[in-house]
Amino acid sequence: MKPNVDKIVTFLKHQPRWRLIAGAVVSVLFVAFFFRSGHKEGNGEAATFVARRGLLDIIVLEGGSIQALESQEIKCEVRSAPTKILKIVDEGSLVTEDDIKTNKVLVELDAGELQKQIVQQDISYESTRAALVDAQEGYAIQLGQNLSDIKAAEQKARFARLDFDKYLGSNVTQKIIEKLNIEKDLAATQTNINELTSAVLASATDDSPGKPDDAAGKSGTTSNDTAVASVPLGPSPLASPLVPRATVNFLPYAKLEALGEGQAKQQLRKYEDDQQIAQLELAQFKSNLEGTQRLFDKGYVTKVDLERDQLAYENSRLKVQTAITARNLFMQYDFSRSAEDYLSKYIEAVREVVRARRAAVSKQAQAQAKLKSSQGLFNIQSRTRKDLYEQLDKCTLTAQRPGLVVYGSGRDEGFVYGQEPIREGAVVRDRQAIITIPDMTKMSVRVKIHESYIKKIQKGQKARITVDAYADKVLDGEVYKVSVLPDSGNRWLNPDLKIYPTMITINEMQSWLKPGMTAKVEIFVARLTDVVYVPIQAVSPWEDRQVCYIPNGGGKPERRVVDIGECNDEFIEIRKGIKEGERVLLRPLAKTADEPDDSDAKNNATGKPKPKPKPAEKPNTKPPRKG
Numbered sequence: 001m002k003p004n005v006d007k008i009v010t011f012l013k014h015q016p017r018w019r020l021i022a023g024a025v026v027s028v029l030f031v032a033f034f035f036r037s038g039h040k041e042g043n044g045e046a047a048t049f050v051a052r053r054g055l056l057d058i059i060v061l062e063g064g065s066i067q068a069l070e071s072q073e074i075k076c077e078v079r080s081a082p083t084k085i086l087k088i089v090d091e092g093s094l095v096t097e098d099d100i101k102t103n104k105v106l107v108e109l110d111a112g113e114l115q116k117q118i119v120q121q122d123i124s125y126e127s128t129r130a131a132l133v134d135a136q137e138g139y140a141i142q143l144g145q146n147l148s149d150i151k152a153a154e155q156k157a158r159f160a161r162l163d164f165d166k167y168l169g170s171n172v173t174q175k176i177i178e179k180l181n182i183e184k185d186l187a188a189t190q191t192n193i194n195e196l197t198s199a200v201l202a203s204a205t206d207d208s209p210g211k212p213d214d215a216a217g218k219s220g221t222t223s224n225d226t227a228v229a230s231v232p233l234g235p236s237p238l239a240s241p242l243v244p245r246a247t248v249n250f251l252p253y254a255k256l257e258a259l260g261e262g263q264a265k266q267q268l269r270k271y272e273d274d275q276q277i278a279q280l281e282l283a284q285f286k287s288n289l290e291g292t293q294r295l296f297d298k299g300y301v302t303k304v305d306l307e308r309d310q311l312a313y314e315n316s317r318l319k320v321q322t323a324i325t326a327r328n329l330f331m332q333y334d335f336s337r338s339a340e341d342y343l344s345k346y347i348e349a350v351r352e353v354v355r356a357r358r359a360a361v362s363k364q365a366q367a368q369a370k371l372k373s374s375q376g377l378f379n380i381q382s383r384t385r386k387d388l389y390e391q392l393d394k395c396t397l398t399a400q401r402p403g404l405v406v407y408g409s410g411r412d413e414g415f416v417y418g419q420e421p422i423r424e425g426a427v428v429r430d431r432q433a434i435i436t437i438p439d440m441t442k443m444s445v446r447v448k449i450h451e452s453y454i455k456k457i458q459k460g461q462k463a464r465i466t467v468d469a470y471a472d473k474v475l476d477g478e479v480y481k482v483s484v485l486p487d488s489g490n491r492w493l494n495p496d497l498k499i500y501p502t503m504i505t506i507n508e509m510q511s512w513l514k515p516g517m518t519a520k521v522e523i524f525v526a527r528l529t530d531v532v533y534v535p536i537q538a539v540s541p542w543e544d545r546q547v548c549y550i551p552n553g554g555g556k557p558e559r560r561v562v563d564i565g566e567c568n569d570e571f572i573e574i575r576k577g578i579k580e581g582e583r584v585l586l587r588p589l590a591k592t593a594d595e596p597d598d599s600d601a602k603n604n605a606t607g608k609p610k611p612k613p614k615p616a617e618k619p620n621t622k623p624p625r626k627g
Helices: 002-013 017-044 097-101 112-168 170-180 182-204 214-219 225-229 263-298 303-393 598-606
Strands: 048-050 052-068 071-075 083-088 105-109 396-398 433-438 443-450 462-467 470-482 499-506 518-535 540-542 545-550 558-567 571-576 583-585
Touching: 052 558, 083 433, 105 433, 112 170, 112 263, 112 303, 182 303, 263 303, 443 470, 443 518, 462 499, 518 558
Parallel strands: none
Antiparallel strands: 048 583, 052 443, 052 518, 071 433, 083 105, 105 396, 443 499, 462 470, 462 518, 470 499, 518 571, 540 545, 545 558, 545 583, 558 571
């Protein structure tokens, strides 16, 4: 090769200069002519496509990952603090039905801190339990003491009433008591005593009074709640002002016909009997004295006999005066004093009933408040203790369903700062997924559909799935679920990007499918029959319309406005403007025959650049398959 080049160089050196210049000019003209003719021929032979009529499938193509349609997530449910993983089964292990029957341990978490808390909580639990038993027993004792105090006060009032009735008679005392409204307070006292009696009986017949068992502690109730609620603590009729001191005039009752059968009537009758007997004796002695005086005047008796009868008469007269004075003193002083004394004792007894009732209400309220407080503390400690034991049980996670063990959740949860990968010794937080056991019999593909195409996707649409690891195998699927809200996982990176997670189920069960495999999904949105279609790059925007360019022999191509329809990744439907068999340019030219400089003229006239028309919608789909 090199000797030939040397010969050419030697030949050119020996040629005249004019001949070299002429040869260069001829070469330039030849090159210019060649490129010009080549450009003209290129206009006529640009890449074209003949419009077709036939079947056009509208498909949405998206990539995603294989995952189980249903799966069991084993999460950390220890809420106390981040917990360390002590033991965990190997990822990829197969959980069988036998493992479920034998309660095979999949994960064992560190429970040391929980055990320390349980020891402390057991101490607090027993302390509050003892306090609750003491409060319950104290409440029962107080109920009985209140009942005893009120019964003793009522008994004293009843005895005072009997003494009052015994002295004046029940008829007279009833009128006086009704006048003073004492019987009303006693009736109210009897009602409250009955209520207290029922509460004490309810407490006494309890199977385990004052001794809460574990079931009662876990449920937050005690066996003595019924007794506590059965005794009212509101204001009672005895809470009214005490009965005032009586100012009763008893003299109108100081008559035999006015008094009842009582001690006062008996005493009054005795005084009257004594007076009557004294008066009869006085009349008799007076008659004797008069007879003796007549006999003495006639000389039949001695003076001694006369003086003896005179002395007997005087004694009898003095007895009459004494009986009258005793009766008057009793009527004026002793009767009123005794009657008022019995009435005062009765009123004071009623007051003691009132005081006993008030004291019972106060002491009962204090005992009930202490009991309620003890119950509340015991319930809190019981729930806390129960929760700690439940947390301790959750430190050992066993197999619940068969499947393949996958670490983590197996889903796109996003990055969590400071979160360690799942392994032995790693620290996990509350509600963090540790193991996912997918159901390998029902697999699906999770894809993310852009918002511009989501309106075309509906549940039940057929799909075709291709797994990258097994590209030669095509699986049939169906749209199972379309999210109504966009995925928020990428909102920080690109807030304007709206994608909707969609689940595509795989109809066939394949043993080679594994969670996490990459797959492509073709969702059949629609199938257009007997339509004209051209490649999608053959349609271009022009002003506010869509156009195609038709080659015109050796001249400029013709711009033709078209009405477009649905499209897929390669082809677009032409509803109007292009007929079957017409040839269109695949790459439109900058200028056409009918618009040499229209755009430049319009731009110069307005002084503003012409707005660029929106391109035709081009979904990320795959070319249609025939048949």
